[in-house]
Amino acid sequence: MSIVRYGIIGVGNMGSGHAKILTDGSIKGAVLTAVCDGFEKQREWAKANFKDVAVFETSAAMIDSGLVDAVVVATPHYDHPKEAIQGFAKGVHVLIEKPAGVYAKQVREMNEAAAASDKKFGIVYNQRMNPLYQKLRELIASGELGEIRRTNWIITNWYRSQAYYDSGTWRATWGGEGGGVLINQCPHQLDLWQWTIGMMPTRMRAFCQFGKHRSIEVENDVTAYAEYENGATGVFITATSEAPGTNRLEVSGDRGKIVIEDGRMTFWRLRESETAFNARNKEAFASPEVWKIDIPSHGRSPEHAGILQNFTDAILKGTPLVAPGEEGINGLTISNAMHLSTWLDGWVDLPLDEDLHEAELNKRIAESTFQKPAVAENAKPADLTGTF
Amino acid sequence: MSIVRYGIIGVGNMGSGHAKILTDGSIKGAVLTAVCDGFEKQREWAKANFKDVAVFETSAAMIDSGLVDAVVVATPHYDHPKEAIQGFAKGVHVLIEKPAGVYAKQVREMNEAAAASDKKFGIVYNQRMNPLYQKLRELIASGELGEIRRTNWIITNWYRSQAYYDSGTWRATWGGEGGGVLINQCPHQLDLWQWTIGMMPTRMRAFCQFGKHRSIEVENDVTAYAEYENGATGVFITATSEAPGTNRLEVSGDRGKIVIEDGRMTFWRLRESETAFNARNKEAFASPEVWKIDIPSHGRSPEHAGILQNFTDAILKGTPLVAPGEEGINGLTISNAMHLSTWLDGWVDLPLDEDLHEAELNKRIAESTFQKPAVAENAKPADLTGTF
Numbered sequence: 001m002s003i004v005r006y007g008i009i010g011v012g013n014m015g016s017g018h019a020k021i022l023t024d025g026s027i028k029g030a031v032l033t034a035v036c037d038g039f040e041k042q043r044e045w046a047k048a049n050f051k052d053v054a055v056f057e058t059s060a061a062m063i064d065s066g067l068v069d070a071v072v073v074a075t076p077h078y079d080h081p082k083e084a085i086q087g088f089a090k091g092v093h094v095l096i097e098k099p100a101g102v103y104a105k106q107v108r109e110m111n112e113a114a115a116a117s118d119k120k121f122g123i124v125y126n127q128r129m130n131p132l133y134q135k136l137r138e139l140i141a142s143g144e145l146g147e148i149r150r151t152n153w154i155i156t157n158w159y160r161s162q163a164y165y166d167s168g169t170w171r172a173t174w175g176g177e178g179g180g181v182l183i184n185q186c187p188h189q190l191d192l193w194q195w196t197i198g199m200m201p202t203r204m205r206a207f208c209q210f211g212k213h214r215s216i217e218v219e220n221d222v223t224a225y226a227e228y229e230n231g232a233t234g235v236f237i238t239a240t241s242e243a244p245g246t247n248r249l250e251v252s253g254d255r256g257k258i259v260i261e262d263g264r265m266t267f268w269r270l271r272e273s274e275t276a277f278n279a280r281n282k283e284a285f286a287s288p289e290v291w292k293i294d295i296p297s298h299g300r301s302p303e304h305a306g307i308l309q310n311f312t313d314a315i316l317k318g319t320p321l322v323a324p325g326e327e328g329i330n331g332l333t334i335s336n337a338m339h340l341s342t343w344l345d346g347w348v349d350l351p352l353d354e355d356l357h358e359a360e361l362n363k364r365i366a367e368s369t370f371q372k373p374a375v376a377e378n379a380k381p382a383d384l385t386g387t388f
Numbered sequence: 389m390s391i392v393r394y395g396i397i398g399v400g401n402m403g404s405g406h407a408k409i410l411t412d413g414s415i416k417g418a419v420l421t422a423v424c425d426g427f428e429k430q431r432e433w434a435k436a437n438f439k440d441v442a443v444f445e446t447s448a449a450m451i452d453s454g455l456v457d458a459v460v461v462a463t464p465h466y467d468h469p470k471e472a473i474q475g476f477a478k479g480v481h482v483l484i485e486k487p488a489g490v491y492a493k494q495v496r497e498m499n500e501a502a503a504a505s506d507k508k509f510g511i512v513y514n515q516r517m518n519p520l521y522q523k524l525r526e527l528i529a530s531g532e533l534g535e536i537r538r539t540n541w542i543i544t545n546w547y548r549s550q551a552y553y554d555s556g557t558w559r560a561t562w563g564g565e566g567g568g569v570l571i572n573q574c575p576h577q578l579d580l581w582q583w584t585i586g587m588m589p590t591r592m593r594a595f596c597q598f599g600k601h602r603s604i605e606v607e608n609d610v611t612a613y614a615e616y617e618n619g620a621t622g623v624f625i626t627a628t629s630e631a632p633g634t635n636r637l638e639v640s641g642d643r644g645k646i647v648i649e650d651g652r653m654t655f656w657r658l659r660e661s662e663t664a665f666n667a668r669n670k671e672a673f674a675s676p677e678v679w680k681i682d683i684p685s686h687g688r689s690p691e692h693a694g695i696l697q698n699f700t701d702a703i704l705k706g707t708p709l710v711a712p713g714e715e716g717i718n719g720l721t722i723s724n725a726m727h728l729s730t731w732l733d734g735w736v737d738l739p740l741d742e743d744l745h746e747a748e749l750n751k752r753i754a755e756s757t758f759q760k761p762a763v764a765e766n767a768k769p770a771d772l773t774g775t776f
Contacts, residue, residue: 159675167672244678284555287547290632
């Protein structure tokens, strides 16, 4: 194979963005050959905007046409696993949008289908292409920061007005999205939180607030506390009703502290590890020598185009995936644990009790205000530039 | 009265600092006339360093001498309430060091004694003299920031090595100090956390870790979550084993966000309140207009000298106290709630169940490694410059 023929499942908000990237020639070795969408207006939009791209109503018909080698799944969250499982069954490579799904149990089934397949499986964790987070991961993996002691991520700059929530009946409902800020806005950060430090929590205690300053049924304000096997702790704070909000990630280790804020990384590096200093120090008020270092920037993140190029290269050349699809379950598990801890008002141990989480989620879905619509809601995808 | 004659109870670490300020002529209307200390070496140190200052072994003898109008209580934490109650009983003004005491119940008894007295009662919350926190309090009280929605205080720059903890057998023990970083290092921040925003939490969930990276029995690593009556939330994070640590206070309100870090205050101010914007906005991805404002600095904090001058002026001229002693119970209650939440592994409602807290604390004291020493530990006060 010298070129990967892509088909996109769902050309709404995110899928239309992928379609534009795949048709503007920026991805080497890739071509968009087909799209599918259950909504007539989306299909009309695709026909009007792309030439030499076949348009289907269903993903099954699109894959069965033989026109595609790989699919990009950009449906509503709940359907990601179902579409991926079908893709593997029909023998195509699968790249799914985030989140991997809505509850870990369904995502585990998707991962099992991927493992049984010989096709590539990726997830659009485009923030993993950001040089800042790649550098953080490298500094931790290489031991520069020493053993991790604490993480603090304040990611409250997801301002969403009531008008946003009112822009789709499925938005911010248990039935339509399966959650709020954790499922829709934060999947990247929840992934990066564990990917950069290379550790999953062992237990969590979270405090979700539902419909905070907004008329919605899901969480839009969360404070979560995590503990790790090595004794480290972490805090993750997010909200959609604050302006201007903050995006500040702080990671402390035995060799100092790294802060990413305002697109910059600062490393306060200890000349010797805190453990070594503490072991030899005899003065009551002494502290380790610290060097404040501005870690150089390595350019802009290629974002979605970077993920599409990497996935294409993986298919054509065997290049390792930056975001293997199987890893989508990690961030989702953290998100599920935050919900479950709030619902049960107590600790949640990880690995997660996925059946219990699913059962508790289903209670909320049963009471959800969302009703699956019989017809399309709106034709033109909203402009999401800069929001994902 | 034209001059206040001060006597200091305990001339160890903190008391010796007050003695120096009172004898260097920087406090108008104040003079140091006496000190007392149970340790012979401290008394010898006082005699060698101050002239025209009477030296006593007990506070009762010092007050009964008639040489003092006001006492500064700088004993170990547990004794603050006992000494204050004696002072009021003997008719002198009382200025206590922080913390007000170790458990809220004993502090409540002290406050009752103060209320029954006609003498002034102050607490050395010298950080209330810091123009940054005074400005924050003013911006909130005046409505500039709008209704408070969230607070985040990361105050992890209390680096304390094992050598520090080993410098006194009483240090970091339940029997000697009654706690760790919450009782010894954080009283100022715990006070400012509620003083600046003008709200106490209604319930708390805290996660204290005991002897984290240090051989001590008390907490030196804390993550605490707070909820307030108006729906706001807060997080307070502190530790003593991280280097270089962070001191960053963020407060979000309906009119924007204020951050105090590195001795600077930045105010991201919304042109209209978030509530008003949200009510009128019709665009899905719009957000309120924000102005980033560098709030001007108002000089250095007068710290302890400022508190001593204010207390002196209160006695001589009726000047309002910046830090009334009765308010010491607020920060201590928050600290007690953090301990209790950890011990019970659950929510703690405020107002605090002070009897329950005392009972739980007494369990730890009964098992404490600390034994009251028969003799003095060390003669020369450690140099605490910049540490309080």
